[in-house]
Amino acid sequence: MSDRDRRLPGLHAGAADSRTREGESDEGGSIDRMSHAKGGSSPNNGAEAMLGKGLDIGTANIVASVQSEDGEITFRLERNAFLDIQGDVYSKSMLTKLQVPYVVQGDRLVVIGEAAFELANIFARETRRPMKDGLISPSEVDALPMIRLIIEKCLGKPRQQGESVFFCVPAESVDKDNNVVYHRGLFEGMLRKMTYTPHTIVEGHAVVFGELAEKDFTGIGLSFGGGMVNVCVAYKTIPALTFSVARGGDWIDKNVAEVLGIPKSRATMIKERGVNLASPKGREEEAINIYYRNLISYVLQNIKNRFEADIRNMPSFPEPVDIVCAGGTSMVGGFVDVFKDEFAKIKFPIPVSNIRMASEPLNAVAKGCLIAAAISE
Amino acid sequence: MTQDKFINVREVLQQNSYTTTVDELRNRGKSRVRVINAEQISSLIEEAVNRVVATSSGMGRDDVKKLVERSREEFKRLLAEREKELSEHRERVQQLDQSRENLAKTTAEAERLRIVEMELRRQNEAMSSQLTELRVAAKTGKGLAEVDLAEMERLRKNEAAAQKERESLQAQVAELRRAEAEMRRAETEARKEKEALLQQIKELTREVHELAAGKKAEPAPAAVSPEMVEVLRSLASEVASVKAGLKEVASRPAETAGADKAVTDRMEEITKALTDKMEKIGKKVGVSAGAEDQEVVLDNIFAGQEALESNIQDVEVKERKGTGISGAIERIKSLRNKKGEKKS
Numbered sequence: 167m168s169d170r171d172r173r174l175p176g177l178h179a180g181a182a183d184s185r186t187r188e189g190e191s192d193e194g195g196s197i198d199r200m201s202h203a204k205g206g207s208s209p210n211n212g213a214e215a216m217l218g219k220g221l222d223i224g225t226a227n228i229v230a231s232v233q234s235e236d237g238e239i240t241f242r243l244e245r246n247a248f249l250d251i252q253g254d255v256y257s258k259s260m261l262t263k264l265q266v267p268y269v270v271q272g273d274r275l276v277v278i279g280e281a282a283f284e285l286a287n288i289f290a291r292e293t294r295r296p297m298k299d300g301l302i303s304p305s306e307v308d309a310l311p312m313i314r315l316i317i318e319k320c321l322g323k324p325r326q327q328g329e330s331v332f333f334c335v336p337a338e339s340v341d342k343d344n345n346v347v348y349h350r351g352l353f354e355g356m357l358r359k360m361t362y363t364p365h366t367i368v369e370g371h372a373v374v375f376g377e378l379a380e381k382d383f384t385g386i387g388l389s390f391g392g393g394m395v396n397v398c399v400a401y402k403t404i405p406a407l408t409f410s411v412a413r414g415g416d417w418i419d420k421n422v423a424e425v426l427g428i429p430k431s432r433a434t435m436i437k438e439r440g441v442n443l444a445s446p447k448g449r450e451e452e453a454i455n456i457y458y459r460n461l462i463s464y465v466l467q468n469i470k471n472r473f474e475a476d477i478r479n480m481p482s483f484p485e486p487v488d489i490v491c492a493g494g495t496s497m498v499g500g501f502v503d504v505f506k507d508e509f510a511k512i513k514f515p516i517p518v519s520n521i522r523m524a525s526e527p528l529n530a531v532a533k534g535c536l537i538a539a540a541i542s543e
Numbered sequence: 544m545t546q547d548k549f550i551n552v553r554e555v556l557q558q559n560s561y562t563t564t565v566d567e568l569r570n571r572g573k574s575r576v577r578v579i580n581a582e583q584i585s586s587l588i589e590e591a592v593n594r595v596v597a598t599s600s601g602m603g604r605d606d607v608k609k610l611v612e613r614s615r616e617e618f619k620r621l622l623a624e625r626e627k628e629l630s631e632h633r634e635r636v637q638q639l640d641q642s643r644e645n646l647a648k649t650t651a652e653a654e655r656l657r658i659v660e661m662e663l664r665r666q667n668e669a670m671s672s673q674l675t676e677l678r679v680a681a682k683t684g685k686g687l688a689e690v691d692l693a694e695m696e697r698l699r700k701n702e703a704a705a706q707k708e709r710e711s712l713q714a715q716v717a718e719l720r721r722a723e724a725e726m727r728r729a730e731t732e733a734r735k736e737k738e739a740l741l742q743q744i745k746e747l748t749r750e751v752h753e754l755a756a757g758k759k760a761e762p763a764p765a766a767v768s769p770e771m772v773e774v775l776r777s778l779a780s781e782v783a784s785v786k787a788g789l790k791e792v793a794s795r796p797a798e799t800a801g802a803d804k805a806v807t808d809r810m811e812e813i814t815k816a817l818t819d820k821m822e823k824i825g826k827k828v829g830v831s832a833g834a835e836d837q838e839v840v841l842d843n844i845f846a847g848q849e850a851l852e853s854n855i856q857d858v859e860v861k862e863r864k865g866t867g868i869s870g871a872i873e874r875i876k877s878l879r880n881k882k883g884e885k886k887s
Contacts, residue, residue: 231865239865262854270852278855311851319860379871382878402878425697456698529865537868541875 218543219362220535221321221333222372223353225297226392226415226494228313230320231532239536241529242320246392247293248312249282250274269315271308278312286431293431299412300336300369300394301349314356324362330542331362332535334369337396340468342412365542368408370398372534377490377524385487386516388465389531390495392416395465399473399516401481411468415495418457425453437498444500458498462508473515486519492530496523553581 220231229243251257253275261268266281277285286293296302296309303309321331335350350366357364367375373387373396383403389396392415399407415437416430423433426449436450446455473480491505506521524530568576596607 233868237867237869239867241863241865243861243863262857265854265858267855267858268853269855280861315851315853315855319855319858375871379874382874403875526865529863533865533868537871537875540868540872 216540216543217326218330218332218536218539219321219324220372220532220537220539221317221331221357222369222529222531222535223297223313223317223333224391224494224531225295225300225394227528228316228320229529229532230317230322231529231536232322233536233540239533241526241532242322243528244278244316244320245280245283246297246313246316247282247286247295248276248278248309249286249291249293250276251285267315267319269312271311276312278316283431283434286429287435290429291431292429298393298416299342299344300339300391300396300410300414301344301346302352310352317356318360321360321362324360327361328363330365330539331357332365332367332372332539332542333357334372334531334535335366336394337368337370337398337408337410339394339410339412340472344410344412365539367535367538368398368405369396369410369531370408371400371405372531372538373490373492373524374398374400374403374405374534375537376526376530376532376534377492378488381488384483386469386489386518387534388489388491388493388496390414390461390465390491390493392494395461395493395495397465397469399469399480401483406479406481407469407472407476409468409472411465413461413464414493418454418461418495421457422450422453426450440499442499443504454498455504458501459504459508461495462505463511466508466512466514470512470515477515483516486517489518489521490524490530491522492524492527494528497527551585553585556581556584 216233216235218233222229222231224246226246227243228246229241231239231241233239248269250271251274253270253273257275258268258270261275261277266285267278269276269278282293285291294306294309296306296313298305302313324331333353335346335353336344338344338346354364354366369389369391370387373389374383374385376387378385378387378400384401385399387398387400394410394412394414396410397408398405415434419430419433419437422428422437423430426433433454437454441451441454443455443458446452489505489509491501502521502523509518509521526533593604593607596610
């Protein structure tokens with residue numbers, strides 16, 4: 167099942183049924199008219215929608231999460247990519263008719279989001295990516311307006327001036343000098359410009375919040391993203407160990423593309439169209455399997471090394487814990503089976519009872535961000 | 544004995560003479576001819592030869608006989624020799640024939656092999672042609688024969704590079720472990736210092752509490768390291784100052800609330816002073832509380848951004864519903880409450 171199949175068609179912010187809630191300020195037109203605000207008809211007797219939103223700014227996808235007053239969670243997702251094409255009246259007209267999102271930049275049209283990815287595959291081109299290895303890409307200086315548009319589209323406008331947004335940032339990388347300070351400052355500035363109050367949460371910690379509630383937020387949350395894998399070992403909500411590795415879905419795509427001699431976008435498409443790692447068919451799937459195994463093994467080994475290097479400051483878990491895998495890269499078929507295979511090969515320092523997929527792998531981080539926003543409110 | 548003669552005179556005469564008629568002779572003008580028997584001619588020649596041999600070599604008749612006999616023996620020997628040579632020759636011819644026959648067989652086999660080779664070459668060419676087709680197909684996305692080789696080569700190279708990287712990393716890890724061990728030693732020492740300081744703080748705090756409760760407490764004996772003497776002196780003066788402040792507060796019972804605040808403020812001051820001192824000592828022993836991350840404000844990056852022409856507001860974004868989070872929030876609140884209860 168591809169990402170596209172997993173996503174449901176839905177409303178966009180500012181839909182016709184949106185209306186301003188009583189008491190909301192509409193100053194400067196910056197207040198979102200939430201499509202889920204249904205006045206007194208809500209099941210929780212007219213309780214106001216919980217303020218605070220979650221935002222997963224990922225290398226491959228951007229996912230925003232919001233809770234309506236009836237407790238329903240909505241995730242809005244867009245691919246974090248763009249593609250520039252020759253700008254002419256005909257192309258512009260066609261894109262408008264086909265409802266393909268674009269931005270006019272000089273004499274060129276920049277197609278953004280999922281459509282950019284699809285067009286890149288059709289024309290055998292590579293998409294441009296605003297982010298690389300989990301952080302804003304230094305080589306894509308023109309990308310800021312694009313990523314801002316995508317975030318604005320997913321997040322919508324704040325329901326109240328200064329509404330909190332918890333967005334995820336990568337943890338310190340073990341294999342790359344990642345400048346999280348600039349990345350964090352940039353998105354904080356962007357969100358403030360959108361009249362939100364930004365807060366950050368480490369990505370792996372967000373997975374723990376989003377997926378380990380039943381275990382009292384104790385266990386290991388892993389986010390297999392496009393640019394990196396984030397790890398958080400937590401004990402009763404408190405992170406004991408967080409770090410990231412600068413390898414993810416893009417690393418797999420890059421290597422598969424190199425060995426097969428195909429564009430990276432095509433490797434991504436092959437990976438997302440429904441590969442099963444447990445029973446790879448053909449050379450393409452074999453190559454994907456090899457690099458997935460390598461990635462998982464690398465992550466597990468790093469957890470082991472980091473945990474053992476600082477064993478005195480690590481919590482001693484009284485009971486075996488769960489490992490939960492989230493992120494778009496973990497959504498490939500047979501991922502957990504391969505993960506268990508690789509796990510069995512190393513002497514893991516933490517007793518583990520269960521290894522499982524997140525209930526909503528692609529939304530787990532955004533969900534965790536939303537929970538963080540909710541408890542802060 | 545005619546057969547033993549070297550020359551068959553009769554035969555020679557026959558060969559060198561011709562038969563004619565009387566008429567022909569007459570026609571040639573011969574009316575009379577002398578006739579001699581061939582036997583007699585032969586006998587005469589033999590006699591003549593014997594005589595010549597006897598007169599020219601000086602040999603007698605017996606000697607001539609012996610000579611003839613030896614010649615005959617010699618002849619026989621030569622004949623046997625020739626026969627032997629002939630036999631050998633025949634044998635060689637036979638061998639040659641055998642070789643020729645073998646050669647013919649080998650040539651036939653060679654020819655057969657040549658045909659087989661031609662067939663193999665034809666098959667090889669057909670296979671090459673198929674391989675080329677497969678490669679072309681692989682390039683056009685229909686197969687992966689060539690890609691397989693490239694992939695294998697690539698993986699082999701990757702493996703070699705990975706091995707080098709592994710070795711380099713192992714060296715780095717070893718270096719890091721050494722550094723880590725040193726850090727641990729420093730950390731242990733720092734921790735001991737910190738524990739001593741915390742103990743001091745605890746005792747001072749207890750003293751302050753006792754003073755606040757109006758009790759008289761003996762100052763705790765200070766088990767301090769020499770480096771801390773100066774700090775403790777400073778702390779002692781702080782405590783003295785607190786005591787004075789508290790006595791002042793105690794003399795004004797009507798202002799209890801204000802007194803509590805004064806105690807709290809004083810506590811904060813002491814805490815701050817202690818923290819500063821601890822930081823100072825920490826620096827001396829190479830341990831620091833670490834600098835707080837300063838907030839980085841990058842809002843100005845977006846200040847000059849003008850609105851771009853876009854249709855994004857008219858395009859729907861993918862949306863999906865998720866499971867609620869109220870359970871998770873309740874659980875976090877419950878955990879927080881438990882922690883609060885434990886503390887109190």
